[in-house]
Amino acid sequence: MEWNEGSEGKLSKAITKEEMQNTKAFLLNHKQDSILTQNYEKNEDKRVVTSEQKEEYEAAKKRIEVIETVLSLITDDDTRQIIEYRYVKGLSRKYVNARINYVERTIDRRAELGIKLIIQNLKRLGFAGYIYPGNPLMEYLHAAKKILDDYPKSKLIVKDYEEHKETSTELQRKVYEQSKLNVEIAERAVSVIADSETRKLVEFRFIKGNTRKLTVLRFTGSISESTIDRRLEEGIRQIADTLASWV
Numbered sequence: 517m518e519w520n521e522g523s524e525g526k527l528s529k530a531i532t533k534e535e536m537q538n539t540k541a542f543l544l545n546h547k548q549d550s551i552l553t554q555n556y557e558k559n560e561d562k563r564v565v566t567s568e569q570k571e572e573y574e575a576a577k578k579r580i581e582v583i584e585t586v587l588s589l590i591t592d593d594d595t596r597q598i599i600e601y602r603y604v605k606g607l608s609r610k611y612v613n614a615r616i617n618y619v620e621r622t623i624d625r626r627a628e629l630g631i632k633l634i635i636q637n638l639k640r641l642g643f644a645g646y647i648y649p650g651n652p653l654m655e656y657l658h659a660a661k662k663i664l665d666d667y668p669k670s671k672l673i674v675k676d677y678e679e680h681k682e683t684s685t686e687l688q689r690k691v692y693e694q695s696k697l698n699v700e701i702a703e704r705a706v707s708v709i710a711d712s713e714t715r716k717l718v719e720f721r722f723i724k725g726n727t728r729k730l731t732v733l734r735f736t737g738s739i740s741e742s743t744i745d746r747r748l749e750e751g752i753r754q755i756a757d758t759l760a761s762w763v
Contacts, residue, residue: 531632535647539635542646543603546583549576582646586637590630598623599630640745642752656756663702664722664752670695670702705755717744718751 556573559565583604590596594616601612613620638644642661677684677692684692706723709715721731731748732741739747 531635535635536628536631538647539631539638540603542579543583543599543631543634544606546580546604547606549579552576553580579646582638582641582643585641586634586643589637590633592626594618595626595630595633598627599634602627603631640749642749656760657752659759660705660752660755663698663705664718664755666698667702667722668725670698674699701759705758706751708758709751709754711747711750713739714747714751714754717747718755721748 553573553576556565556569587596587599587604590599598612598616601607601615602609613623616623618626635647638647642657645655645658673692673695677688677695703723706715706718709718717731717735720726720734721728726734732744735744
């Protein structure tokens with residue numbers, strides 16, 4: 517979405533003040549996450565690393581990847597740069613104003629629009645949990661997204677184990693059992709998505725292992741790209757609800 521005078525109005529109605537504040541905090545944490553991951557990766561002897569430190573590192577690395585992804589989706593270069601300077605790099609407002617060749621008011625407006633675009637993309641890509649920290653449903657949204665993303669790999673692990681069962685190790689058996697369970701959960705959860713069109717989209721995108729680009733190309737003849745994204749997001753939400761109901 518390119519920046520223009522009316523861009524804010526197209527997004528503001530669906531975005532709350534709390535979402536704005538939480539997203540800014542999420543972005544500002546990027547610098548700390550970068551330091552954490554760098555320190556972890558510099559430690560050559562991973563034997564002295566605790567499980568908690570490893571979990572912190574993996575979580576920080578994931579947050580960095582998410583931020584880089586949603587930033588890359590901001591098509592306006594100046595808006596993206598303003599967000600990077602002000603929030604991701606944590607530079608002062610005065611510094612940003614000095615570096616960007618716009619009046620201060622325009623910079624502020626672009627910064628707000630950039631945050632709204634990031635919120636929109638976090639939701640669209642299934643990363644809304646970063647906007648609502650502490651919300652139990654977000655855990656199921658993350659779980660739903662992970663199970664769907666991992667489905668092709670889990671399917672291959674199951675197939676490989678069953679073809680080489682006799683020569684497999686105990687560890688491979690445990691990985692197989694977990695992968696098989698994940699496959700069954702994914703297939704069952706997708707099968708109970710109420711709307712048939714949404715179910716078809718989720719099946720094509722995740723169960724059949726197609727990219728978003730290919731999914732859009734496959735279905736844009738009948739529905740718009742934004743509708744495809746919205747239905748995929750709704751499908752993931754329904755799967756999250758299903759996972760929560762099974763607990």
